[in-house]
Amino acid sequence: MTSSKTSNIFGRLDPFEVSINKPNSFVSNVWRLRHWMAPYRWRIALALLFAMLSATSAVLIPVVVSRVVVDGILMHNYRTDLPDYGQTALIQWLATTLNTEQIIAAALVGLLWVLLWSGFGYAFRSQLSYAALLGLSDLRRDLFAHVEHLPSAFYDRVMVGQVLTRIANDIESLSELLTGVGALAGELIPLIVAVSVMLSLDAMLAVKLSPLMLFVAGVIVIFRLYSSSIYQVIRATLSRLNEHLHEHLSGIEIVQMSGREALSFQQYSAINQANKVAETKAIMAETVYNPIIDNISYLAIASILWLGGQHVLNQTTTLGSVVLFLQFSDMLFRPIVALGDQANAVFRAAAACERIFGLLDWKESLSVPLQPIPLPEGLEGRIEFRDLNFCYENGETVIRHFNFTVAPGENIAIVGPTGSGKTTLTRLICRFYDVPENSLFIDGIDIMQIDPAQIRKRVGIIFQDFHLFPGTVYDNIALGNPTITREDARKAAELIQTLDFIEALPLGFDTVLEDRGQNLSQGQRQLLAFTRVIALNPEILILDEATASIDPETEAAIQAALVKVTANRTSITIAHRLQTIRRADRIVVLNHGQLVEVGNHKELMLRNGFYKTLYEAQLYKRRRENTSSRLTQDV
């Protein structure tokens, strides 16, 4: 029995198609971030404590100036009914202790609060940024671990580049959000402290000023709603510009060969123009917005002088309190403006959260048996297809009623026109996809009852597009498998006749392969791919057109080595060039996913069927190519 394939929360949608317009999802997504931030909660708590201490110090600076210096020292108006948070007593004590004037003591205490304000502010920001960095680095690691285990079917639909940019860019957006929220907390705490001080000094004046704050908040909200749509267009056009650049530069030779430069230029210019229009709108909006915000703060100063002045004349407040209100005006507006400035980061983070968690929640996986049947120690290598039908996600059946048995140790070749299903068959044996139960067996065990990881340890495959990882030659042969020693790698290289070329490299097996083996020739890269699979010593070997890009001399060496490695080992070779598989025990001929003929080369040629037509067509094509290349050389 196998566990059923887990359904995903977005049905058939991809995580990158998920709309961000899901009410409440942002709040719940941000709330979910606590899972990654929780290990750093003490650091966050410490950061918040520093923020409070910084805010308190920030508020005490104006208190010293207004209540002690203006009201007390300059106006001699010591009103004990108004709070001064112990500053008058502290300054008087300091003046007596230092035997100095009160104004000097006030300046020293003011300096102390300035130093504490900046010191605690620095400690708050650094602790919070570090906590965000650690939490998001854990999230990035978890995301990578998750995408690494998503099955091939997922990557058939979603481009790898898309996953990469999502992991990089979306985490960056979250980082902006977390540090932005931290910065906001750093502004909001002084705001709260300032408002409570203002209410305790002159509640009426504070209430009279509140409509102005609401007006500022309204202006900011309207502006940010308008600008967010512009910034969305800017982001979309920028990423399309990048995509266009990437696609056209990576295929620059094809673009130039097919004379597509002008068309490509036109397309790029059109997106660039759309970006320019949006950027211009953004510049216009910002140039109107910034002076408005600046002028609003002057309006606040004027309102405080006007309303506060009346209170001073009525003797309901002191001059020092008005000075304090003036000093606080910046503290009141800065958080509201900062909140507006963070709006874009919040919109970006909302989309990023949606995609990150959409990807993390993507539960697509291969069916894994609850109690897998272990593969026997020494695998015979019998592969049995019983009326196998298979279709990819798009629903079209690509393998139809396929019945065939590969005997232990047999060397099979699969041939057929392009798109006939050759590669698909080999991918099914490697269990990159789920197949219907009781349709594919290895050594008599239904492949759906075997743990996929087990299968991949016992089946070696050389893909058409083999992949070399950053690292040394040895790293690329062993691929982190601790059971493959250097000696194994050496033996494999010897068998496949790659030892000479590896030892000729500057550091032999320790030579670092730059940029996916760009410092090797195509043939050398393919030889390494062969060495890798032979070092693994798999019981079943699959070769997908693996000799396609090797020069005749290297190919001859490989063919000789292959005779050795395929002896007494089940092997399946997909080869487009039919001359290379003439020695196969049996050749399976596929057409439109169906088995049309089976037999060895001789038998199939005698049958005068589909294989013979394919073979002769290829021979004819090859002769024509050779003739035309000879003619070109003669000319």
Ligand SMILES: Nc1ncnc2c1ncn2[C@@H]1O[C@H](COP(=O)(O)OP(=O)(O)OP(=O)(O)O)[C@@H](O)[C@H]1O
């Ligand atoms: N990942 C995929 N998702 C959807 N359809 C696919 C996928 N891979 C292959 N196909 C389709 O399945 C069919 C068989 O493809 P397959 O690659 O197995 O053929 P092939 O015989 O190996 O072709 P070629 O000789 O060109 O490599 C084709 O119609 C192809 O378009």
